[in-house]
Amino acid sequence: MKYLFTTLIFTFPIICQAQSQPDTLKARSLDEVVVTASRVIESILVSPVSVQKVSAKATALSPALSFFDALENVQGVHMITPSMGFKVLNARGFSNTTNVRFAQLTDGMDVQSPHIGGAIGNALGPTDLDIASIEILPGTASALYGMNTVNGLANFFTKNPFNSEGLSIQQKTALNHLSDSHSRARPFTETTLRFAKVVTPRLAFKINGAFTKGYDWIASDQTELNGNANSSTQLFGADNPASDPVNKYGNESSNRKTVTLGGKRYVVSRTGYQEAEVVDYNLQNIKGDLGLYYKVAPGAMLTYTYHFGLLDNVYQRANRFRLENYLVQQHGIQYQSASVQAKLYVNSENTGRSYNLRSMAENLDRSYKSDTDWYADFTRGFNNAITGGDAVANAMRQARATADAGRYLPGTDAFNTQLRKLQDINNWDAGAALRVKADFVHAEVQVSLTEKYLKAWKDEYELDILLGADHRTYIIVPDGNYFVNPEPGKDGKNITYCKTGGYVSLNKGLFQKKLRLGVVLRADKNNYFKTTFNPRLSAVYSPVHDHNVRVSFQTGYRFPSIFEAYSNVNSGGVKRVGGLPVMSQGIFENAWLANSITSFQQAVLSDINQSGLAQDAAIEKNKGLLKKNPYTYVKPEHTKTWEAGYKGLFLDRALFVNADLYFNRYSNFIAQANMNVPVSTDASIIPHDLYDKARQAQYRMYTNSRSIINNYGFSVGLSYQLEKKWVFGVNTTFAKLKNAENQDGLEDGFNTPKWMWNGSVSRTNLLDNLDATVSYKWQSGYYSQTFLVTGNVPSYSSLDAQLTYRLPMLKSLVKVGASNLLNKYYVSFLGGPSVGGMYYVTLAFNVQ
Secondary structure, eight states, rough: OOOOOHHHSSSOOOOOSOOHHHHHHHHHHHTOETTTTSSOOOEEGGEEESSSEEHHHHHHHSSEEEEEEEGGGGTOEEEEEEETTTTEEEEESSOOSTTTEEEEEEEEEEEOOOTBOHHHHHHHEEEEEETEEEEEOOOHHHHHTTOSSEEEEEEEEEEOOOTTTTTEEEEEEEEOOOTTTTOOOOEEEEEEEEEEESSSSEEEEEEEEEEEEEEOOOOOOOSSSTTTTTTTGOOGGOHHHHHHOOOEEOOGGGGOOOOOOOTEEEEEEEOOEEEHHOOOOOEEEEEEEEEEEEEETTTTEEEEEEEEEEEEEEHHHEEEEEEEEEEEEEEEEEOOOOSEEEEEEEEEEEBBEEHHHHHHHHHHHHHSOOHHHHHHHHHHHHHHHTTTTTOHHHHHHHHHHHHHTOOOTTTHHHHHHHHHHHHHHTTTOOOEOOOOOOEEEEEEEEEEEETTTTHHHHHHHEEEEEEEEEEEEEEEESHHHHSSSSSTTTSSSOOOEEEEEEEEEEEEEEEEOOOOOEEEEEEEETTTSOOOOEEEEEEEEEEEEEEEEEEEEEEEEEOOOOHHBBBEETTTTTTOSSSSSHTTTTTTTGGGGGGHHHHHHHHHHHHHSSSOOOOHHHHHGGGGGGGOOOOOSSOEEEEEEEEEEEEEEETTTTTTEEEEEEEEEEESOOEEOOOOOOOOTTTHHHHHHHGGGGGGGEEEEEEEEEEEEEEEEEEEEEEETTTTTEEEEEEEEEEEEEEEOOOSSSSOOOEEEEEEEEEEEEEEETTEEEEEEEEEEEEEEEEEESSSSSSEOOEEEEEEEEEEEEEGGGTEEEEEEEEEEOOBBBSSTTTBBBBOOOOEEEEEEEOO
């Protein structure tokens, strides 16, 4: 039970080891320290901002399948599941499937994939056997960490081989997809190995490896997205020839056409394919890392680390992708002493044979028959059916059958051959390949002046001074589809995108350290934007050691990711273009808002079908619905955060209370706007161009919302120790989006449940060497807004449980558990997969 304080913060309590030392437990609990909140070692009780700490022992006793999965139950954390192998962490709102506002670090080094702008789950993170602890900052952290931390960060700390030598092996075997209407029950396995060795008193190394194999969760949402396309002709539901279910692709806007049949206008789409028909759900992830540790001097360590991950799973942005042979790597050198820390690391990614599911579906259709031929056959089939006496709805079905003659059928050799062919065509007008190679180089140094050089100031004035600086350069290899170099004369040459920053941090203790004041000032410069300044002001008041109150104010920023800055991809007939002037010159200035064009086209169609107006007259009547694009080139995103919190111990320190309250104010939200550019610049012709799809270019541009967006929330966690063997934990998180000012509808989706609840009870030595944990999670439904689909995500709950039997003589254990024990399938966001129960057995042993 010596790790009680960690369990007080984490929902899953740990009561493990040292059962004979209850008298020392509470004293040790007060010694818990964190480094992430202030980038220096400090007591977690007096950290100036909200921070959660999770020990390896806590995650080992949780019912979750892995330590990463267990983070879903940490106070203040929201997790979504685009794939079994790609889960996304977030805090305090504005979640999405590639969260560029929340960073993940391993031993202080960012593990993001460069072109995605965020981490691919735990692909470059530690294994269960090598995790030492986790620290999570659920809130703005830009003042100390810079870009990509507007919503916070998670820092994973690994085991030092000098302190944890030996061989460890872990085998997980599980079963999932039980009672899944889309799949039979499937096995899941994961084999993990860790070996660490002290070679000399100064030199040690460690090696980690993990091999995971399973069958991914399936996305099969059939919610209709285009149900009113033919409302003017009263064709709805199964009769609608422009039907567009969420997880069916190749029948979206760019795959539709307005055709004249029997004297009326109908919107008709190509047939498309269900997601399961164009994706391989077999999941396979291989990851490994190597660490060399050298003690340069007492208290000073030089480390080299190498991490890699080779992935086969599913990823989602505006579209969903199959990641196949996707390779991510990181090389890092790090020096650490009491006064100086320095890092230099390189992240690289190669997307391998990955592909876009939407592009795959639409080009499977178009590669057997062009749109021109398909719609001609559709018209012929409709006319034949009407001549034969069929009603309109049935004639539509007969027309589709005629047009689909010769279509590639899923599961056939011809279909599989064509899919593999399109998988290698790096042009989404004709194929589906995702072929991106990108890297970033990051260097940073941090010096604690008062730890060594000005130590007298620290002793005399209770003053800490910290200086830091960092630089990052992204390097993108143009592939001609996803990225192109727009600079004149640099066609085909690598794109570079740089950022440099620095900060100074001062902390002053007053009144025998009962009051601690902190100031951080950070400045950052991107090669496309002016210098941005971000301060953090904080105060922590501790009238007694066991009770601590804190308040803080800070600002945060986010420069556009390389995808938001430089993308140049044609996705389903819509060109997605980065928001930098070098990428989008001339588009913003000549564009019209796509949603106004859609309303205009529907109004024209309705007047033609229902009022009998001629096309030109209907266009003239409704042209006032068209709205000129008001947006322009992308700028950095900013936030202001006010936070207050409390940490305290009660009931002879058996009850721990951890609470925080925050208010965020966002401006210049980086978001996407759909806009079309007509062929003509003549004002009288533009409405006619915008009615005709062939006479306009469709764009999805990265820009900034003009809204000022506010959100607020709080979280409270309680943990209570009873009779030295029981620990009860509960936490709740509330998040609310306040009405935006100057609301323009372009603000990013909040995509966060208003309420999340986690509860758990844990008991060690239920019987000799038998430990048990039961936990329960519930989150409220919420409104989800993405470019794939918008709507309401239902509330869901999950009951998890585990039993662990320890074999001390063999240094082994057997763990039997289940996540989502009751197998109640749920979706964590719209367009994503349904997640069911996972039932597992874990065997682990150690050899010293």
